[in-house]
Amino acid sequence: MVDKALSYINEHSMLKSGEKVLVALSGGPDSVCLIHILYNLQEKLNIQCFAAHLNHCLRGEEADKDEAYSEELCRRLNIPFFSKRVDINALAAKRGISVEMAGREARYEFFDEIKNKYQIHKIAVAHNANDQAETILMRFMRGTGSEGLRGIKPIREGIFIRPILCLSREEIEEYCRINNLNPRIDKTNLEDIYYRNKIRLQLLPYIEENFNSNIISTLNRLAYLIDSDNDYIQEQVDINYNIFCNANEEGLLIHKDAFKLHKAILSRLIRKAYNEFSGIHSNFQKVHVDDIIFLQKQGTGRSINLPGGICAENRYYDIYFFKKDSKGELVFNxxxxxxxxxxxxxxxxxxxxxxxxxxxxxxxxxxxxxxxxxxxxxxxxxxxxxxxxxxxxxxxxxxxxxxxxxxxxxxxxxxxxxxxxxxxxxxxxxxxxxxxxxxxxxxxxxxxxxxxxxxxxxxxxxxxxxxxxxxxxxx
Incomplete structure (x- = not known):
């Protein structure tokens, strides 16, 4: 499994010689397997490992034991360890977001603090092949396009890497057993009270038993094939974006000739234009893309509201994005x-x-x-x-x-x-x-x-x- 992870790391050029890697360590089987594998590869890859553990203060004594376990594991492996405690319930209330989202934001803010202080090059997180399969099924049932079926990416933003995305949960648990790592178990992962947990605990086992015993590897193969196709499509999007889109501080214009492109390219070009101008990479859906395509066919002067306080206006069949002032109409769904x-x-x-x-x-x-x-x-x-x-x-x-x-x-x-x-x-x-x-x-x-x-x-x-x-x- 170490060799399998090494091959995956090299395939995606995740790490370079001399780099510092911060491992997101929860104390559970996935992250424990990840840090132990990277520890074993330190000399071969010429990298230096660090570990970060965020105590969410959600599970009382159990969360404290997770933190203590993580610290002791890093002490045995001689890996620098950083921990922090954040009251996630309080943070969620303060920011007006879900507990899950608050936990994610707190983790990545903590990682960023360490990254900047110690000149960290990469941050390794422990998503695995089962997580990939669950994500693809979840997005499929919600009606995603091919971009969503790419699933979890091996590398994000050139910084966040997922070295064990190639390993199944069964392989991870076997690795932990063979190496006597005795990771911590979060019992909430065994409760089917969340949408993802139901896919993990009910749907995937049912498919494995009744339809395809290799569904995990099948869905991962699907993600790999779609990822390859999407890379080519994205290259075409980037080329056409440079041809048809012009931006300045006040707005961004999509030239009317862009709307003659194939919809597979056009829809992604519109999404890229919105993301680049607004700085928002979520809450922009197919319905918004379709609304913009429809708007371009209407008369000049027509406009629509988009998420994040952005307006799209038809200006002589060009589409112009601009930010509304505080007196603008509300975006209403x-x-x-x-x-x-x-x-x-x-x-x-x-x-x-x-x-x-x-x-x-x-x-x-x-x-x-x-x-x-x-x-x-x-x-x-x-x-x-x-x-x-x-x-x-x-x-x-x-x-x-x-x-x-x-x-x-x-x-x-x-x-x-x-x-x-x-x-x-x-x-x-x-x-x-x-x-x-x-x-x-x-x-x-x-x-x-x-x-x-x-x-x-x-x-x-x-x-x-x-x-x-x-x-x-x-x-």
């Missing part, structure tokens, strides 16, 4: 989740998932009966509501003018704009915060608070549990 909850209340006991592409969120909705044993502990991604207080539709949308909200524990309501000011939400972030609404009444400001109107109280008999999961973790 609205998606119904349930048209009429009274029609399906009896079916909610089984629960269901819905993926909202415009918001890049997966929602799990389920009905619960109030019992003494029921644990109603909430966090930024799980909330509970009194089901019998909900009379009509459930939808997700962005804010709009005149919105009011009744924060938990407050009688009456206040303007959503004033609440965002109180919460110190940056102005450029406010339009992108999803709002879960019952009819058109805001019930949950995602990442922040729920409404007092729909809280669970002493008179509650039936509970609606809503969990959400963001897509961004494996990018």
């Amino acid at each position: 609205e998606k119904y989740i349930i048209e009429n909850i009274n029609d399906i209340k009896s079916k909610l006991y089984e629960g269901f998932n819905i993926y909202l592409q415009d918001f890049r969120l997966n929602l799990n909705i389920k009905r619960l009966e109030l019992k003494p044993s029921l644990n109603l502990k909430t966090n930024n991604t799980t909330k509970y509501f009194d089901l019998d207080k909900i009379k009509g539709s459930i939808l997700l949308r962005n804010r709009k003018a005149g919105d009011r909200f009744s924060p938990l524990g407050m009688k009456g309501s206040k303007k959503l704009k004033d609440l965002f000011i109180d919460l110190k939400v940056p102005q450029d972030k406010r339009n992108d915060i999803p709002l879960l609404c019952f009819d058109d009444d805001i019930a949950w400001i995602i990442g922040y608070n729920i409404s007092d109107k729909y809280k669970v109280d002493k008179n509650t008999k039936n509970i609606l549990q809503i969990k959400l999961e963001s897509e961004a973790f494996f990018e």
Whole structure:
């Protein structure tokens, strides 16, 4: 397995002689296998290993044991070790994002601190072949294009490398057993409460047993083939971007002749233009690409709103991107989740998932009966509501003018704009915060608070549990 990882590292030119490599070490089997393999390759590759461990403070004593294990392992291997503790729940609330996303941001900020201080060249993370397969299946079921089916890339931004992406989870566990590494096990990975965990624990084993016993390697092979094809397409996109796109500080123009290109090239060119101009690399979906292509066929002067406060305008059949000022119209999305909850209340006991592409969120909705044993502990991604207080539709949308909200524990309501000011939400972030609404009444400001109107109280008999999961973790 060391030789297999070495071959993969060399195939993708991940490391150069003399480089310093920082390993993201959680203490679990994947990262422990990764650091041990790189430790064994230090002399052959002429590299120097470092390790970074972030304690998320989410699992109490178990998290502390993960940190202690990681430190002791690095002491035995004589690898410099860095650790940091961050209250991820508090960070998620402060930034108005999910706990998962807050954890990811905290980790990469910590890695960046060490990288800058110790002149680190590469940061190694421990994604494996199973992670790749899970990612491809998850994206496939959400309707991704070929770009998404490339899966997890071996190298990102020329800095982040994944040396054991070629190893299966079974191979990793065998490596840890043979080398008596005894890694830590995060029990939450064994619970099928998250979308990815359900794919890992239910869907993939079912496919292996009933359809293809080598599904992990098959999906990894698919990712490799699509990656090769996409590299060629991206080369053509880059060539045409330089021909048809012009940018300055005020805006970016896509020349009308670009819209004669094959749609496989055009759609990627539009996405590249948006990413380059806005600096945003998420929340820009196929629907936005299609809207821009349609806009180009309309009359001059027509415009549409895009995520991140960007406007696209038809200027004599050229498309011009520019940033709206603070007085510009709101970027508005609205998606119904349930048209009429009274029609399906009896079916909610089984629960269901819905993926909202415009918001890049997966929602799990389920009905619960109030019992003494029921644990109603909430966090930024799980909330509970009194089901019998909900009379009509459930939808997700962005804010709009005149919105009011009744924060938990407050009688009456206040303007959503004033609440965002109180919460110190940056102005450029406010339009992108999803709002879960019952009819058109805001019930949950995602990442922040729920409404007092729909809280669970002493008179509650039936509970609606809503969990959400963001897509961004494996990018």
